[in-house]
Amino acid sequence: MHKKFSYLDYYILVPFLLLIGAGVVMIYSASSDMLAVAGADPTIYLKRQFFWVIVALVITTIVFLSKIDIWRSDRLIKGLLIMTLILLVYLVVLSIVHPAAAVNGAVAWINLGPINIQPTEIAKLTIILYFAFIFNKRGPKLSHGQIWHNLFGPIILAGVITGLVLIQPDTGGASILAFIAAIMIFSAGIPIGWGLSFVTLLGAFIPLGINLLKKFPLPFLEHSYQYQRILSFLYPFQRERAGGSQLVNSYFAINNGGWLGRGLGNSIQKKGYLPVPYTDFILSVIAEELGVIGVAVILGLLFFLIGRIIYVGIRAHSTYRTLICYGVAAMMFVQASFNIAGVIGFLPITGVTLPFISYGGSSIVTLSIAIGLVLNISSTEKRERAARSKKAQH
Structure with missing residues (x-):
């Protein structure tokens, strides 16, 4: 066990920890005012997400320490x-x-x-x-x-x-x-x-x-929730009162933030304008409170992590391990891209959350298993390379 920890990939672990930490902070910032206005405990979502983060860290450790071949069994x-x-x-x-x-x-x-x-x-x-x-x-x-x-x-x-x-x-x-x-x-x-x-x-x-x-336009889809979302994406300002307000208020949040933001906790749009701002529109709150710089740091960490996972996959000596890394990187990249594109109006809003940052237990648990697998693969590959190098020297 100790030997496996000595080959831990900190280029994956550190961004992962920073992202889930930033997620906890931003979920509290995005949700506390809304809960307080409703007369509820403003720390409800903070406590829940913190619980899931602890669960995620335990799961990541268990998956990391497991034998990688367990994950390819028929059963x-x-x-x-x-x-x-x-x-x-x-x-x-x-x-x-x-x-x-x-x-x-x-x-x-x-x-x-x-x-x-x-x-x-x-x-x-x-x-x-x-x-x-x-x-x-x-x-x-x-x-x-x-x-x-x-x-x-x-x-x-x-x-x-x-x-x-x-x-x-x-x-x-x-x-x-x-x-x-x-x-x-x-x-x-x-x-x-x-x-x-x-x-x-x-x-x-x-x-x-x-x-x-x-x-x-298809009239028979007029009452479809998904169709209304597409129309709101195409005409957000014309349909502001019919579903377009999410995207319009996202634009306002991004504009309000500027380069440096209004300061942590000082978002205006989270106070009843953006619905459930702690989920798929949490990036808008980050933009308003931390500015373009804050968004760049968060996304920089996320895409660095994705790039590192791809790098581990490229260097893997097993097709199975390579495909696991590529699949995990694809999941994170596509999910992040859909979320970003929805927030800035490049794609219709689909409810896709921002990996590691948005509120959600199922998402953080799935991501923690994925990160645990990649850390396991990285560690296993490092140990095998070290063993081959040692054998070659003898």
Whole structure:
């Protein structure tokens, strides 16, 4: 155990700790005024997030200390797939028989009393582990023939999981799952033409769909919550009273912050203008309170962490380990990009949270497992390189 800690990758650990620490501070800042006005304890979300951070650190340590080969066992992968499908099917059934359970237009959480579980977060980890497992086994076949035959099954399974998330309807979560799958397929050793075509088609789907809806409005979707969000994205100021206020107030927050911000705790837009500012719009609060500089520091840490994870994947001597790193980096990158794009009006608001910063137990637990896996891979690779070097010297 002590030997494994001696190979700990601080280029991953330090940004991870700084980000979750910044998240706790900003969640308290973004939520305390709103709770105080409502007559509630202003530290409720601070305490909850702090609890989840402690849980996350414990989980990260356990995953880091585990044997990496445990995570590629048939039993674990099958168990994860079955659990993910059961939870997602349950949500679909719940959305049909109990539509009142929808939050912001989607039935995406399972209430277990004191905690809520978001199965989409489990699905992200499931897709990463399953694709790393299956493509590690089929790697030579993917690059030397029978490509479609070996891709068909994994793509269908990932499509079913993504489709179940889309039915909730959670378009943000479904898009993230699709991009994780696409990037991992691209990284699995298939010919570059196949990979580029797949990712390009997937990347073009969202802007193409938005432009089509802009030119050809669909009246039968008028009462759809997701459709209203797209319209609010396209015409935020014209539809300020019909859903566009989120984006408009996000613009105001960013403008108010300037370069240096109004100071920690001094955001105006969090005081009833931005709904639930401690979740998907927490970056707007950071921009208003800490300015462009503060946002740059937070995003700099996040993208440095993503870059380091990719670097660990590039240097890994196992296809399985490489794909795990690429999958984790893809998950974090796509989720961060969707959140940033939603806050600044480049994409419709999808409810996607900012990794490590936004409030949410399911998200921080999923991310902690992912970070634990990458730390485990980095440590294992360092020990193996040291052993090879020592053996070569003798």
